[in-house]
Amino acid sequence: MQRPMPVWIDLARAPARQQMEGLITAERMPRLLDAGVELLRPAEVSLHLVVPEFRSDARPAEVTGRIVALVSLQCQRCMEAMDHAIDAPVHWHLVASDSVDVDADADPIVLDGDRFQVLDAVTDELLLAVPSYPRHAECAPPDTQTGSDDN
Numbered sequence: 001m002q003r004p005m006p007v008w009i010d011l012a013r014a015p016a017r018q019q020m021e022g023l024i025t026a027e028r029m030p031r032l033l034d035a036g037v038e039l040l041r042p043a044e045v046s047l048h049l050v051v052p053e054f055r056s057d058a059r060p061a062e063v064t065g066r067i068v069a070l071v072s073l074q075c076q077r078c079m080e081a082m083d084h085a086i087d088a089p090v091h092w093h094l095v096a097s098d099s100v101d102v103d104a105d106a107d108p109i110v111l112d113g114d115r116f117q118v119l120d121a122v123t124d125e126l127l128l129a130v131p132s133y134p135r136h137a138e139c140a141p142p143d144t145q146t147g148s149d150d151n
């Protein structure tokens with residue numbers, strides 16, 4: 001039995017451990033399309049949330065998992081559509097503010113009170129996984145060593 005991925009989770013009421021797996025459709029992540037990222041099929045998300053008994057920024061709740069998605073971007077050379085596969089590992093520390101230091105291998109996710117905004121965090125991870133200057137392989141300059149776009 002699979003429940004839909006929650007929009008948010010109240011950490012004050014969350015169990016010590018929970019596994020969340022599911023598909024997230026583009027309609028539930030409108031910021032993707034706003035950024036020019038079109039989900040070609042629902043993102044496959046698998047997250048494992050661990051909430052320590054005495055949670056604090058020094059002992060934050062942690063999320064590990066994986067996000068797999070296929071998106072369509074606009075090639076910045078020929079302006080045609082291009083597919084881009086995303087397979088992003090997740091390692092989040094859920095902290096009270098973005099000034100908190102987290103482990104070097106983890107990304108801080110700022111809580112909204114006790115709320116972990118799951119869909120927002122997944123949306124941000126997908127946006128980070130998209131190249132800032134997407135180009136088809138065949139549209140990229142053949143010899144990057146010249147480092148010149150001049151014709």
Ligand SMILES: [Zn+2]
Nearest residue numbers: 075078136139
């Ligand atoms: Zn192109």
